[in-house]
Amino acid sequence: MRVVTAFPSPVREIEHCWIPLRDGCRLAARIWLPAGAEVAPVPAILEYIPYRKRDLTRARDEPMHGYFAGHGYAAVRVDVRGSGDSDGVLLDEYHEQELEDGEEVIRWIASQPWCTGAVGMMGKSWGGFNALQIAARRPEALRAVIAVCGSDDRYADDAHYMGGCLLNENLTWGSVLLTLSALPPDPLIVGDAWRASWLARLTRGVFFPEVWLRHQGRDAYWQRGSVCEDFQRIACPVYAIGGWADAYTNAIPRLLAGLRSPRKGLVGPWSHNYPHNGVPGPAIGFLQEARRWWDHWLKGIDTGIMNEPPYRVWMQESVPPRSSYGVRPGRWVAEPSWPSPRITTRRYALNPGGLGETSGPETRLPWRSAAALGLAAGEWCSDGGEGDAPGDQREDDAGSLTFDSEPLAERLEILGAPVVALELTVDRPAAFVVARLSEVFPDGSSTRVTHGCLNLTHRSSHEYPEPLEPGRRYTVRLPLRDIAHAFAPGHRLRLALSTTYWPTLWPSPEPVTLAVFAGAGHLELPVRPPAAEDDRLRPFEDPEGAPLPAYSELRPARSSRTIDRNTATGEVTYTIATEDGGFGAAGPARLHAIDLEVGHTMRRCYRSRPDDPLAARSEVADEITLRRGEWSVRVATETSLTATGATFELAGKLEAHAGEALVLSRRWHRRIPRHGV
Template sequence: MLRGSRGSGRPARRAATLRWPVCDVPGRSSRAPRPGTPSPPCHHTRNAAILAAGQRGRSDVEQAEGHEVDVTEHLWIPLADGTRLAARMWRPRVAGPVPAVLEYIPYRKRDGTRGRDEPMHGAFAAAGFAALRVDMRGSGESDGLLDDEYLAQEQEDALAVIAWIAAQPWCSGRVGMMGKSWGGFNALQVAARRPPALKAIVTVCSTDDRFGDDIHYKGGCLLNDNLWWGAIMLAYQGRPPDPALRPDWRERWLERLDAMPFWPALWLAHPTRDGYWRHGSVCEDWDAIAVPVLAVGGYGDAYTDAVPRLVANLRVPRLGLVGPWAHIYPQDGSPGPAVDFLGECIRWWDQWLKGQDTGVLQEPAMRAFVEDWQAPSATRAVSAGRFVGEAAWPSPAIRPRDFHLAPGRLAEGASEPGALSFRSPPWTGTGGGEWMGTGVPGERPTDQRLDDGLSLCFDTDILDAPIEILGNPSVDLRLSSDTPQAQLAVRLCDVAPDGSSLRVSYAVLNLSHRDGSEAPRPLVPGEAVRVRLTLKMCGHRVPAGHRLRLALSTAYWPLVWPARDAATLTVETGPSLLSLPLRSPGADGPAVALAPPRQGPATPATRLAEGRAARRVSFDLLADTATVVTEGEGGLFGEGVMRWDAIGTELSHDLTRTLTLGRDPLSAETRIVQRYAMGREGWRIRIETETAMACDAACFTITGELRAFENDTLVRTRTWRERVPRRDV
């Protein structure tokens, strides 16, 4: 039974019809409406039309502008081994073949990303492209099993899908590929395979480096999001095909449940940059990509750094676009300002798939948002600032400015030699916010003064003129440790006259990975080493009257799992420095004009019950422990229980994550409890999971249980318990 039904089959609150595009990862609304907001009257007419069309498997949806569009609710794409992949398609109602755009992900085109797909792919079709949303093998209604992320099989299937699309009579033979997150990853990976029909890609919120810059490890440190995402994948992949499209849905469902991998343990078992991670990391061979690339990211997202790397290293036509956004397509961008990303994509597709000169080659190589100071807050709806353009990247208008570490301050020019020792409490970092922002309340870094007080800090003098930072700051340190295993976290903060501290950028490093992640080396206690950390890309204007602060700590919880040892680090002030990429005053290059966002027609949805979200940090003064709790009820981020009206499917997702840590870094524990329910009258399924992780000096212990219900009857239980060696983590 879905949350809100109270066992009666009726929603707990009055339903409101909504136009609600959603984000694909991990299941959140990208434009969650306020409860009780009705759709315009004309939308109800479209609801009825689409519902009737859905019953016959095809709908004719008139677009607000451009071509009229035919929507095929479900079609099969056959592969050579007999596997069929399920797709949804939007096609312009025009004579003759047209280019095609492919989005290829495992998040269920039928119900998982329906709200986001409709306005985006509908807009592409209205602009004269066939748009296909294809579910990967083992997901949605597609045949087969999904065994892991980014496998060679995933790429092989994509090559076959592209060839199939190009061979259809309605296709001109030219195909583009796009995606966000998983879809952005595989757009890059498939481009590196060079399928003949693929002519250009758009990659959003993705990475070129699967070990150094993904949801599992960062700087050689284990991200706590590894367990969080692994738990969510248990629920996502525990969902069955829709019985309305697959009469054999139950057989296929049980087959998936029985074959389900224990996702977080798969990734935990690879704590170094081995062949597992090098596969699918396009940074291993930049020249393999031979088609134009539009790379997009946001400062609120975790994958920002891939954009400048792609623009700097690829040798094909490429553009970078970085806004203030979280892990969201920019037409729904939060924090705002959202922009006309669909228009940018259409210009890109027109250029490379239709052969039209749309001026994209005259755009700056990098268009990036430079944020202004705003008081630190866990929630930000809109970022103040402006977009700037750099004709080349790296930009000759951006020069490094060095600040040397001196006791308590950042000095321009050589500083006196010295040695400063520090050991932070293991829970330092509770003001850091989420590793990957998704544009919802409470996820951003808070005022950094609490974490600053637990760190070793260095401040500049008060600035007498503003400075603009654009790019990746870096620190070069000479330091030593009293233990073989240690972590270092570095934060760059903008400090206002009232003392409030805004995090601008950060980095973390497992010091065993100081010389690379292929073959980590423990520290020799007392031996000084040189360490370089590259901080996350940022665009930030520091106003006159403010100071910059560099804060160093030996922990960054709950972003990363703590090091085995409670280390004391000693940093030498003479040879250590901070380097900032500063834009020259008045260096604004080519003008950047990004239009307000547009949307295609939204898919009809009804909110059945409001959701609830909570984020809490607490300290137990008797037990000397810190606890961080995040909760989402109704939706993963508190969006509420909803129904896709055209297919009648109701969705509800609850998740509670609890992270606890005491003075001993070996006391760290994480537990995630989750409940995912979906269905409609006469057909309901529910997935319940519990996952947990703890550690000792030698191993991680990671456990999981999955329970699958059909109409409240338990049909499968899966349990896992694995001990994974720490191997310098």
């Protein structure tokens, strides 16, 4: 990324500012202002997240918010209540209190002498989620939103459930948030009150994995935070952005189809990152693109951005399977509306032995998958690191019921969500099916293109699950994740079906035999024809941003992935270990401006045993250390999940140290009934 040091406006940084709320709570803000904004007010851009503005996101924030300020915006980065240097205790994701506070923050910003009264809101992940949810509350000063890697549906596309199946990410993310929310504010900001604030967070902190595990269906808890419940609540313009390697991208076409306010969608090849840091590449000049959006909606400048196609995506080319990609070859394409009338459906029949243009005789094909199938899946949500991407699918394909096409006679491009229609039976009252669409190369290697899953007790509704009747025949439709992909001529399509997907998904209570009726099911592909207009799209600029903060890496970042197989018992143990400093690719480091050392380690361990889903076990150990001179704090959490046929067994431990002294230790043991999951 090109570093910009000279801007149209000099920038003044306010390292810390209190935003007072009506109930007496104060939220901590860091502000970047263009010089002279107090005399000549400017619009403001708010990012409002719990990831600690002063330390953990400092290296990410400065290049972005400094850039906006240099181009005539007040950039305001606020810690959510109970996080970073803000007062209070973090109670949950997108808690009602958080959203109410967000409205107050917007009013406060709009009333400042340096602000014109026009406010935009942006964010990635948590910040993309709450930007959409606050937009649905229609604060008067909020004029536009950029939501990156956010979601409109907290049940369908969030870190907890997928297709009604429990994600192991629910435990992982819950453990990370437990650690983050237990960190203290900085004594240099809050003074001697830091320890009392820390103790309040430690003693009142929430065991987040438990909260989410108690809501296994799409109930009122998830509906409250899902703007898809009523898209019409959002009246301001929305720019929804994501990447094909991210886990939240399904929301973008849904937002384009559901919103009635001005809207745009952009999907690159990226993982869970802002596009100017996009991996896999190519990264783009996202900050310039965002500035075109803000100039249009906050300053009234016609930048031409709303004259361009509303949905633009990276059409990925065929690539051999790898566990990470520096760049995904492809090209930008666009549709003038979404859903697009240009997309047509091509149907492949599921026949015994393969995918066909016409249906063959109906044949019952029973299948049971091994407990450890899914080790080639990569991460549920990729950050772009080594091992994050799905690798060669051959091992997982070998344990799946597969249907291959004949070699393609010509190039085939798809855009949208493929759908698998199945006629099936199962032999247990609770079961799920996973479908993976892959591209098979002439050498036999297999690249996963997209995938999806469905808890079959949710076959009619995620709100009202119904047990399965063993042996009864059901008709189900299983949508896969949205994707843009070009299959190469001479390659084959492969649809692979399985009844397990470990460790992405928690297994069903009992081993499941699925019987698919070949000749009665089919695969639907959303085929996109070429468009001459694609060659005339406005090119994105190269990435650029303001300078990074100065920091010294104390030691390199480390990561490892190991798979151990016990040949005597068949047990498979998959372990992922990382050490970093919260600075992207950097290891533990010292931030010079605030003289603070930051270190973070995580270890995840997943165990499974053949034909015994009740032997599944997930463990997460997470630890963050902050150190300045003689002041040092360390928060460590350990969580685990096992299950019986009727219950989930969830355990957790939190320990907080000041120097070498144990400040507090907490433990949780929870037994939570399983409801068809």
